[in-house]
Amino acid sequence: MTYQFTIIVPVYNEEENLERVETELSNYLKIASVPTSILFVNDGSSDNSQALIETICARQPDFEYILFKENRGLSAAIKAGFDTVTSEWVGYIDSDLQTAPEDFNILLEHIGEHELVTGVRSNRKDSFVKNMSSKIANGIRRAFTHDGMDDTGCPLKVIKTEYAKRIPMFRGLHRFLPAMIMLQNGRVIQVTVQHFPRMAGTAKFGLWNRLLGPLMDCFAYLWMKKKYINYNISKSSKATTSF
Incomplete structure (x- = not known):
């Protein structure tokens, strides 16, 4: 079967959520x-996640997986998914399922008129501290990137694969996927999606990850923006892969 869309599901110690x-x-x-197909990216889980993933993929023909040798973080898991997929479009969703797959x-x-479509979580079902830290982090990020996005942390996105593969993660x-698509002169739009409380497992990010970490990443983005190489080939005798 030829898939037009692949959903990446990063997984790190989510054994309590995987059956759901x-x-x-x-x-x-x-x-x-x-x-549509599903691609689990197991980010070096130390619990029973991998055994569950292999069982799921064995009985679900549209599900596949890749397993990291060691934990490398969410950005690495998403990048590995981008590098692996061959469908025209790629998206991702967190394995805690605080967003709804049907909103894809x-x-x-x-996606036809844009290179990236990102969700904006409506009526977020998170703690006050998590909501406020995310709001502050988004404000800081917008000040650095001018991307106009309200909720880049929303784990529900669809991207044209050819653009996703060019992101130097x-x-x-x-957290800067919209800004990185805009560096490629891509069109970006945000769309309201549903949000739900976490049903099982524990969040993997604390205040540092949600607030202070993104502030430091803003400086990395500014360096990336200054050094970023963007080009378009107008003609070539070499055959290229199309998505």
């Missing part, structure tokens, strides 16, 4: 607006 992930994503595949259909409505840069 299987149920929710397999249900989504039945209503997906385009042919809403995002996909806009480094640790923490997953």
Whole structure:
């Protein structure tokens, strides 16, 4: 089967959530607006996540996985997914399922006219501290990047794969995906999506990750923006891969 869209699911010690992930994503595949596959990226989990992932992939023909030798972080997991997929479009969703897979259909409505469509979490079901730290971090990021995005931490995005593969990812840069698409002169739009409380497992990020870490990453982004190379080939005798 030829897939048009691949959903990356980064996983790090989410054994309590994976059966629900299987149920929710397999249900989504039945209503997906385009042919869709699922790619688990196991970021070196130390619990039973990998055994569960292999069991899920064995019984779900549209599910695949890759496993890191060691934990390398969310940005590395997303980058590995971008490097692996061959579909025209790629997206990702967190394995805590605080966002709804069916909302991918809403995002996909806009991908024809944009290179990245990102969700904005409506009525967030997180703690006061988490919500406020995210709001402050987003404000700082917008001041540095001028990307106009309200919620780049939303774990629900769809990107044209050819653009995703050109993003020079480094640790923490997953928060800057819209800005990195804009560096490629890509069009970006944000769309409101649902948000739910975490049902199982524990959050992997504390105040440092949500606030102070992103502030440091802003300086890395400014360096990247200054050094970024962007070009378009107008003609070539060499065959190229199309998405």
